[in-house]
Amino acid sequence: MSITLLTIQVLNGLQLGLLLFLVAAGLTLVFGVMDFINLAHGVQYMVGAYLAAALIAYTGSFALGLVLALVGALAIGLAMEGLIFRHLYARSHLDQVLATFGLILVLNETVKMIWGAAPISVAVPEALQGAVAMGEGVLYPVYRFAIILAALAVAGLLWLLIEKTRIGMLVRAGASNAPIVSALGVDINRLFMIVFAFGAMLAGFAGAMAAPILSVEPGMGDSVLILAFVVIVIGGIGSIRGAFAAALIVGLLDTLGRSYSVDLLRLFLPPAAARGVAGGLSSAFIYILMAVVLFFRPEGLMPARGRT
Amino acid sequence: MSAEATGAGAAPPAPRRALALDGVSPLVLLALFGLFPLVAIATGQTYWLSLVNRIVIMAIAALSLDLILGVGGLVSFGHAAFVGIGAYTAGIMVDGGRGDLLLVLPVALALAAAFGAFTGAASLRTKGVAFIMITLAFGQMAFFFSQALYAYGGDDGLTLFERSTVAGFPVLENKVAFFYVSLGFLAAAYTLVRAIVGSRFGRALQGARDNPVRVASFGFDVFRIRLAAYVMSGMLASVAGVLLANQAEFVSPAYMAWQRSGELIFMIIIGGLGSLWGAVLGAAAFLLLEEALSGFSEHWKLAFGVLIVLFVLFTRGGLADLLRRLTSRGGARG
Numbered sequence: 293m294s295i296t297l298l299t300i301q302v303l304n305g306l307q308l309g310l311l312l313f314l315v316a317a318g319l320t321l322v323f324g325v326m327d328f329i330n331l332a333h334g335v336q337y338m339v340g341a342y343l344a345a346a347l348i349a350y351t352g353s354f355a356l357g358l359v360l361a362l363v364g365a366l367a368i369g370l371a372m373e374g375l376i377f378r379h380l381y382a383r384s385h386l387d388q389v390l391a392t393f394g395l396i397l398v399l400n401e402t403v404k405m406i407w408g409a410a411p412i413s414v415a416v417p418e419a420l421q422g423a424v425a426m427g428e429g430v431l432y433p434v435y436r437f438a439i440i441l442a443a444l445a446v447a448g449l450l451w452l453l454i455e456k457t458r459i460g461m462l463v464r465a466g467a468s469n470a471p472i473v474s475a476l477g478v479d480i481n482r483l484f485m486i487v488f489a490f491g492a493m494l495a496g497f498a499g500a501m502a503a504p505i506l507s508v509e510p511g512m513g514d515s516v517l518i519l520a521f522v523v524i525v526i527g528g529i530g531s532i533r534g535a536f537a538a539a540l541i542v543g544l545l546d547t548l549g550r551s552y553s554v555d556l557l558r559l560f561l562p563p564a565a566a567r568g569v570a571g572g573l574s575s576a577f578i579y580i581l582m583a584v585v586l587f588f589r590p591e592g593l594m595p596a597r598g599r600t
Numbered sequence: 601m602s603a604e605a606t607g608a609g610a611a612p613p614a615p616r617r618a619l620a621l622d623g624v625s626p627l628v629l630l631a632l633f634g635l636f637p638l639v640a641i642a643t644g645q646t647y648w649l650s651l652v653n654r655i656v657i658m659a660i661a662a663l664s665l666d667l668i669l670g671v672g673g674l675v676s677f678g679h680a681a682f683v684g685i686g687a688y689t690a691g692i693m694v695d696g697g698r699g700d701l702l703l704v705l706p707v708a709l710a711l712a713a714a715f716g717a718f719t720g721a722a723s724l725r726t727k728g729v730a731f732i733m734i735t736l737a738f739g740q741m742a743f744f745f746s747q748a749l750y751a752y753g754g755d756d757g758l759t760l761f762e763r764s765t766v767a768g769f770p771v772l773e774n775k776v777a778f779f780y781v782s783l784g785f786l787a788a789a790y791t792l793v794r795a796i797v798g799s800r801f802g803r804a805l806q807g808a809r810d811n812p813v814r815v816a817s818f819g820f821d822v823f824r825i826r827l828a829a830y831v832m833s834g835m836l837a838s839v840a841g842v843l844l845a846n847q848a849e850f851v852s853p854a855y856m857a858w859q860r861s862g863e864l865i866f867m868i869i870i871g872g873l874g875s876l877w878g879a880v881l882g883a884a885a886f887l888l889l890e891e892a893l894s895g896f897s898e899h900w901k902l903a904f905g906v907l908i909v910l911f912v913l914f915t916r917g918g919l920a921d922l923l924r925r926l927t928s929r930g931g932a933r934g
Contacts, residue, residue: 394906397901398905401899571748571755575740576744582737586733
């Protein structure tokens with residue numbers, strides 16, 4: 293594999309990792325602050341993608357559609373929190389897993405009823421079309437660079453919000469010890485609602501940004517959800533820094549593992565068989581990583597401070 | 601985040617075998633299953649026979665999960681992997697012309713035991729949410745490994761052109777005979793799990809769910825007890841897999857998808873955690889509901905999801921508990 297191809301694979305890995313981070317950030321906060329396992333977080337990503345697809349087509353403007361999609365994702369997040377999740381915070385993890393599993397079915401099917409089961413595609417906005425030459429006639433799409441930059445910008449904003457503001461301080465405190473925060477007179481339910489809605493919006497943003505490069509289809513959130521769980525478990529539950537590092541590791545491992553294992557298997561398998569086997573094996577890499585991390589550091593690579 | 605907060609420790613109150621009918625219900629249930637083929641043949645509804653057969657098979661899988669999740673309090677989110685191991689063993693051995701049940705079963709049991717021993721030894725060192733996630737990770741590994749079985753259909757799965765023979769006889773080709781073979785396995789599985797739960801070992805397992813430290817202080821090795829339960833549970837699930845592959849005459853990675861593990865959990869929760877016959881009831885309720893709703897509309901999953909959410913929000917302790925509360929009127933407990 294040449295340097296150019298390696299660069300492209302690294303960029304693809306970064307882009308996947310950053311999108312994963314946007315999904316995982318909300319998930320890890322919800323998990324860390326509220327001790328709540330939200331399997332339905334992946335459908336927020338899907339909802340974001342669908343809203344973006346519909347609203348961009350409706351308004352005819354990518355930017356306007358994206359903003360409206362974010363508002364929509366936020367509204368749906370608030371609605372779900374108020375109607376269902378609020379009643380589950382005090383329940384066992386098993387109940388939470390089950391109820392949010394049910395919500396996945398509901399939202400996947402609702403989306404299928406509204407938009408149909410066939411994938412829909414979203415056009416890349418005009419300003420971001422085209423590609424950058426990476427030398428030797430290899431091109432890399434501008435839009436993918438835009439995703440990387442946008443996700444980095446959001447990650448930076450998130451860092452400022454969490455580290456430098458009062459609400460961020462409460463969130464960090466909540467991730468370390470929610471009962472104490474509550475005992476100190478903070479309205480913990482309001483904090484939960486804010487964290488939840490914000491996380492839903494981040495996932496929706498990731499889905500909306502990914503819409504032009506992926507096919508938007510029912511169930512698209514399920515695989516992302518599982519990846520996001522892998523990320524937050526590797527990074528340490530409740531830890532934004534951990535989620536960021538783990539998301540990049542997972543994104544790079546998945547992308548590079550895939551392309552290298554095809555090359556490696558080609559040495560002793562016919563090409564079609566090599567692709568088939570590599571697809572399965574390389575998908576297993578990140579789960580192997582997760583199992584290893586959990587085995588040696590059950591609390592993750594960078595656990596939130598004060599958590600045991 | 602302690603084990604208690606995650607496992608069944610935080611779930612409904614501990615002794616869940618208070619139902620007076622406890623000794624009778626499983627027999628009634630088995631008898632009902634046993635009579636079913638006669639009714640089905642008499643009324644010519646052979647389609648229902650294969651549905652009820654699937655219920656019986658999934659009941660074995662649910663029962664096996666109930667042993668570790670309900671009784672042991674270990675929330676395993678990768679149980680479908682064991683079902684898949686059994687199914688793939690059957691599929692691959694039938695494909696290779698060595699599909700006799702007497703050959704397939706020992707191989708499936710051995711593979712499931714090996715997988716269970718390895719993944720269990722790693723998973724059981726963690727607790728709480730980490731345990732849920734690591735079992736999920738192992739389940740996903742098995743899922744993707746089956747996708748990589750390129751010679752056996754990879755992603756598309758493998759069709760069985762014949763069913764397993766039993767000692768050389770094509771018993772399973774006959775629907776009714778297959779049904780009774782499955783039912784025999786369910787009865788045996790139920791008896792076995794019941795005996796395990798009633799034994800000294802089972803009581804230690806149950807005790808460790810509620811208070812592992814106390815059980816350890818009695819001189820039990822909690823880790824080894826849990827590992828043994830985990831391995832046994834996986835082996836039992838692989839039997840369900842062997843039967844399932846033969847019944848569907850098809851195997852694919854979808855058998856091991858994490859959603860299947862979620863459905864198994866749902867089955868035993870509908871039935872009531874740890875109340876073994878509730879697992880059988882839960883499997884029946886789940887598959888019948890799925891069947892009824894999917895006959896209604898192509899968007900049946902919507903209604904199904906709503907029911908799951910409502911079920912969690914408004915009932916605790918599953919069908920077994922609901923029955924108990926209905927039979928002892930006004931006995932609003934918990």
